[in-house]
Amino acid sequence: MSALFELRDVRAAHERITVLHGVSLAVAAGEVVALLGPNGAGKTTTLHVAAGVHPAESGRLLLGGRDLTGARPRDLARAGVCLIPEGRGVFPNLSVRDNLLMMTFTGRTRAEIEEVAFARFPVLARRAGQTAGTLSGGEQQMLALARGLATDPAVLLLDELSMGLAPLVVGRLYEQVAEIARQGVAVLVVEQFAAAVLGIADRAAVLVRGRIERQGHPDDGLRAELSALYLGSPT
Ligand SMILES: Nc1ncnc2c1ncn2[C@@H]1O[C@H](COP(=O)(O)OP(=O)(O)O)[C@@H](O)[C@H]1O
Ligand SMILES: [Mg+2]
Structure with missing residues (x-):
């Protein structure tokens, strides 16, 4: 390869x-x-x-x-090139939805970003309104990955x-x-x-x-x- x-x-x-x-x-x-x-x-x-x-x-x-x-x-x-930094790249005081919304700077719409994120990590859809800092550690990493994936x-x-x-x-x-x-x-x-x-x-x-x-x-x-x-x- x-x-x-x-x-x-x-x-x-x-x-x-x-x-x-x-x-x-x-x-x-x-x-x-x-x-x-x-x-x-x-x-x-x-x-x-x-x-x-x-x-x-x-x-x-x-x-x-x-x-x-x-x-x-x-x-x-x-x-x-997308870096997911050590210690979870999420904004703890923002909701899951708003963490994803920030990624619209990539030119993708909120709906597109949420569709990709929630398809891969269904638990994030159930937690959409929850403050990211109150997610479990694993869920925070899922959110960090979902934010990364929004950059394609x-x-x-x-x-x-x-x-x-x-x-x-x-x-x-x-x-x-x-x-x-x-x-x-x-x-x-x-x-x-x-x-x-x-x-x-x-x-x-x-x-x-x-x-x-x-x-x-x-x-x-x-x-x-x-x-x-x-x-x-x-x-
Ligand atoms: N901001 C920094 N200032 C000074 N030294 C640093 C800094 N960041 C890392 N180092 C040093 O560089 C080396 C490599 O660190 P790092 O890349 O963080 O290693 P790892 O991620 O494998 O634990 C270590 O000796 C560390 O002390
Ligand atoms: Mg390190």
């Missing part, structure tokens, strides 16, 4: 300390790639570079054969979707993510703990201290490497 979205040899720093030391990742349309690694490895920074919200020191960002290195977040979003993304970047959620809920969310990929979206998922996402990932990469240590099919070797990595860690 040829890549729709690619980070090529990306280096990035925070306050002049380099935290990504040449990260290369490629995601094809319809594919789910998992980027795994311990806390502080540089996973979020990788997604921020991918979405244009954090600058790369060097390296390239390619989308559909176009070089978008250095492009502004707005331009990347317009080109179809070509590339979906997900940062620790599972954080704070029960395994059953995480499993259901990832089933939806797999379904979104099947419709042709290139999905790059970041997780600290792997179990749920490995079930749907076509490929996985292990990031340690800003370097990709291993990349391949989520097979036993990769699982063993991950458990070795986390063994003895306080979490």
Whole structure:
């Protein structure tokens, strides 16, 4: 499969300390790639570079054969790159309906956005008038995903979707993510703990201290490497 979205040899720093030391990742349309690694490895920074919200020191960002290195977040979003940030990208004081209404800036009508959102996540229809902050954690992630889908993304970047959620809920969310990929979206998922996402990932990469240590099919070797990595860690 040829890549729709690619980070090529990306280096990035925070306050002049380099935290990504040449990260290369490629995601094809319809594919789910998992980027795994311990806390502080540089996973979020990788997604921020991918979405244009954090600058790369060097390296390239390619989308559909176009070089978008250095492009502004707005331009990347317009080109179809959608980041669902860590910690749920919803407005807690607004209702579900108003969270979706905000996405009409994309040019889609409220009715179109709600139709797509409620078809994929029927529970959101039942909660339409409810304040987003009072939804369960899983429902808030569904709303965040629904907001993302309203942009009709070509590339979906997900940062620790599972954080704070029960395994059953995480499993259901990832089933939806797999379904979104099947419709042709290139999905790059970041997780600290792997179990749920490995079930749907076509490929996985292990990031340690800003370097990709291993990349391949989520097979036993990769699982063993991950458990070795986390063994003895306080979490
Ligand atoms: N805003 C920031 N200012 C300074 N250092 C940061 C900032 N954000 C992240 N870092 C550092 O960059 C490294 C990678 O962080 P991050 O990308 O958030 O890792 P992960 O998402 O894998 O936990 C860590 O050492 C972290 O402390
Ligand atoms: Mg992170």
